Amino acid sequence: MPDPKRICAFYSRGPHFMRLLAFLREREPQAHITAVVPPGYPKALLGNRADAVIETAKAQYAARDLAGIRDLLRTIRAGRFDEFVVMFDSPRLRLLAAFTGAARRSVFTVDGRCLPLTVSPVAVLVSWLYRSLRGRLTFAYIYCVVHGRPVERRK
Amino acid sequence: MRVAFVDLIFSWPPNGGADVDLYHVAQGLQAVGHDVRVFVVHEADSYERGRVTPDALPFPTTRLDCSRRDLRPDRLCRRLAAAVDAWRPDVVFIQHGFALKPYVCEALAHHRTVARYYAHELTCARDARRFREGKPCPKDYLRTPDFCRACALEGQRRAMCSWRLNTWNADYLAARAYRPKYHARLLASLRTVDAVVVYNSMLKDDLTGFHYRVKVIPSGVRVADYEDLPPPRGLASDRAVILMSGRAEDPLKGLDVLLEAGRRLREHRRDFEVRATHCDPAVSADWFTALGWSDHAEALRLYAAADMVVVPSLWAEPFGIVAVEAMAAGKPVCAGRIGGLRDIVRDGETGFLFEPGDATALARCIERLLDDAPLRERLGAEARRVARDYDWDRIIERHYLPLLEELVRA
Numbered sequence: 001m002p003d004p005k006r007i008c009a010f011y012s013r014g015p016h017f018m019r020l021l022a023f024l025r026e027r028e029p030q031a032h033i034t035a036v037v038p039p040g041y042p043k044a045l046l047g048n049r050a051d052a053v054i055e056t057a058k059a060q061y062a063a064r065d066l067a068g069i070r071d072l073l074r075t076i077r078a079g080r081f082d083e084f085v086v087m088f089d090s091p092r093l094r095l096l097a098a099f100t101g102a103a104r105r106s107v108f109t110v111d112g113r114c115l116p117l118t119v120s121p122v123a124v125l126v127s128w129l130y131r132s133l134r135g136r137l138t139f140a141y142i143y144c145v146v147h148g149r150p151v152e153r154r155k
Numbered sequence: 156m157r158v159a160f161v162d163l164i165f166s167w168p169p170n171g172g173a174d175v176d177l178y179h180v181a182q183g184l185q186a187v188g189h190d191v192r193v194f195v196v197h198e199a200d201s202y203e204r205g206r207v208t209p210d211a212l213p214f215p216t217t218r219l220d221c222s223r224r225d226l227r228p229d230r231l232c233r234r235l236a237a238a239v240d241a242w243r244p245d246v247v248f249i250q251h252g253f254a255l256k257p258y259v260c261e262a263l264a265h266h267r268t269v270a271r272y273y274a275h276e277l278t279c280a281r282d283a284r285r286f287r288e289g290k291p292c293p294k295d296y297l298r299t300p301d302f303c304r305a306c307a308l309e310g311q312r313r314a315m316c317s318w319r320l321n322t323w324n325a326d327y328l329a330a331r332a333y334r335p336k337y338h339a340r341l342l343a344s345l346r347t348v349d350a351v352v353v354y355n356s357m358l359k360d361d362l363t364g365f366h367y368r369v370k371v372i373p374s375g376v377r378v379a380d381y382e383d384l385p386p387p388r389g390l391a392s393d394r395a396v397i398l399m400s401g402r403a404e405d406p407l408k409g410l411d412v413l414l415e416a417g418r419r420l421r422e423h424r425r426d427f428e429v430r431a432t433h434c435d436p437a438v439s440a441d442w443f444t445a446l447g448w449s450d451h452a453e454a455l456r457l458y459a460a461a462d463m464v465v466v467p468s469l470w471a472e473p474f475g476i477v478a479v480e481a482m483a484a485g486k487p488v489c490a491g492r493i494g495g496l497r498d499i500v501r502d503g504e505t506g507f508l509f510e511p512g513d514a515t516a517l518a519r520c521i522e523r524l525l526d527d528a529p530l531r532e533r534l535g536a537e538a539r540r541v542a543r544d545y546d547w548d549r550i551i552e553r554h555y556l557p558l559l560e561e562l563v564r565a
Contacts, residue, residue: 019448042439042447135316138328139316142315146308151301
């Protein structure tokens, strides 16, 4: 009998972490599910939705905290997971997922779908630059409209 | 009578109270013999807009499938008007929608229309919450548009600069709600509708001078669902249980105020336990239990195990469904004296009201209920009686049927 699939669910703050674990348990009842949670997380809440829990050293990691992130990645990589699931599709979480060594990396959307995170870190970077430029230009234009053309003067 | 509902956001299972309201009103009007149809805008790849399966709903539903490009005001209104006109309704309810709603009101103005507002959409261009710098905002987009335009833009800076847009941001851009003309369009759209419906008397007061027919119609619950609820498994307690239900992780819901009140009570008594549907690991105390996320059926059971329910909201809750649910379950409610909660909780009769954010006052209210079990019983029984006014059947009979009559006669 093959070993059960090993899935790692990475906590982000918000009410749907439980929903993610329940979804994974329902999708793959035989899988070994590990929840990565921040320190002090009430583990009793997890019930039988997770088979193992990894508690991170810090509640949040700053981008500059390379040593902390390295230790976190080392802990996750030691779990030899087949799938790594995050709750948001952000460049940071994509990069983290890319370095976990999991063959399959997914994002669990708010509406309850599990979508693959397959894009390479380079594509993530390009997309981030494009979004950032487009967003900042739009914001600058609207800023000029809002502050340069008041409603009350028109009256 | 043929009654159409047009909703730009509706999803089922619901994303929020507005979806629940539409579902029950459409179902209720259909049950009393009206011909009902719901028109829903669905955007591909959006979890917020129009995630419905029409065949699974108990009323006829037309789903208009759109891409984000189709959500430009002109295209959207053309499609909606064509679909609604083809059905020939007697009355059209224009339900939940953000910045695109004024365009829809204008496009359907040749029908008898009712605009339904669920939060502070008309007065707060930032996020419809009208809450700023830790307290309810005194500004108002209808009266101080320039201040509110700047505030709205600032509130969306992060989402816009990273170009990660939710439905609110996308509608803001599509409707060009930042332009000075948009304010005039919003006022004009208010004049085109035959009635405006809001959740509470405070929201009605905000519209004084902008529309002559503003109705206050609350949302509701199925009261029968709250009777004889079995307590949840594994949550028995020998201490009095104080429950905070709902999205307790939202800072505007005031969990911090409840925790502060709990700390003060803990200094001199140990006969209580605070439970919240919340899972922030930063909050930890021997008198506090984080219940985390639970589904609706389980959430109802939590009321059965509670001795009282606290709604310490800091913002002007448009309605406050948690208070009504608690009352339907026969529990006294301690709530902030703000927004719709003022209308729902009768101070001294079904619970207590306190100034929002005042932990000392909340601790005093809780202590009064902890010390006096017969008072808890009495207030709980009265709460259950009052909650019957919020039963959906009664809401339809008392509010919607007279409104439809009035519109048709007019």
